[in-house]
Amino acid sequence: MKKLQIVLVALLLTTLLYSCKKNGVQVIDQNIEAGSPQIKYFNFGVNAPSVNFYASGTKVSAALSATGTESTSGVNSGGVYPASNYSVLKAGSYNFEARLPSTATADPDLSITSLNGIVEANKIYTLYLCGLYTNKKSDAFLIEDKLPAVDYNVAYVRFVNTVPNATSNLSLYAHNTLAATGVDVLVAENVAYKGASGFVPVPVGTYELFARYPSAPTVNVISRNGTSSVAFVGGKIYTIGSRGDITVTAATATNRPQLDNTSNR
Known part of the structure; x- marks a missing residue:
């Protein structure tokens, strides 16, 4: 405080x-x-x-x-x-x-x-x-923004969807790059345009992020991986925001669909 x-x-x-x-x-x-x-x-x-x-x-x-x-x-x-x-x-x-x-x-x-x-x-x-x-x-x-109490054992993450022309709502998955298993963590499910999920605890680590349509939960619609992976630090609170034009496929276009990572606290 x-x-x-x-x-x-x-x-x-x-x-x-x-x-x-x-x-x-x-x-x-x-x-x-x-x-x-x-x-x-x-x-x-x-x-x-x-x-x-x-x-x-x-x-x-x-x-x-x-x-x-x-x-x-x-x-x-x-x-x-x-x-x-x-x-x-x-x-x-x-x-x-x-x-x-x-x-x-x-x-x-x-x-x-x-x-x-x-x-x-x-x-x-x-x-x-x-x-x-x-x-x-x-x-x-x-x-x-209903921020949770700080917990240094985990990070808290939520998902906000600002992609205006996706064909349906979006779900957010996180993959721990150092985890022993290849299981993806569902962070937020079926978030509509202009919608936001609640903050959920996520184990500390480095993550690849994927937005997917609920009807196809293994197909990546928007990806943030490789060198753009994000680190979730214990005691921090993050918002992952989807943005951009879903129809743009050029990898370097400024208006391509992307996943933004911003620390709330």
């Missing part, structure tokens, strides 16, 4: 410092209280541009250039803000938006999504920009 309080104080100080700079991240009500909601923002929109996130008209994510002005690049497609832990809001109802940077060459400050959501005290959330970016619009959804 003490470590969490220190992290929150650091995040608040960072926000206050940025708020003093032109185009920096602004503070939503200076009276941030203990137990304020925490939130993380993902840009998983397929082919979406870089964006900054806003809550009821106030910028809550941004990058500054060396000159102190807003960078032309915000949270890129496939990116997350903040990179670790969460940012803080005051409890309440918000209209969340993703906007192109004000310094973008084309369509500066354009809002490409709008989502109404409520964030409550002592709760943790993640907002996902998702869907196929068409007609300068993307989709979005907000979920609550």
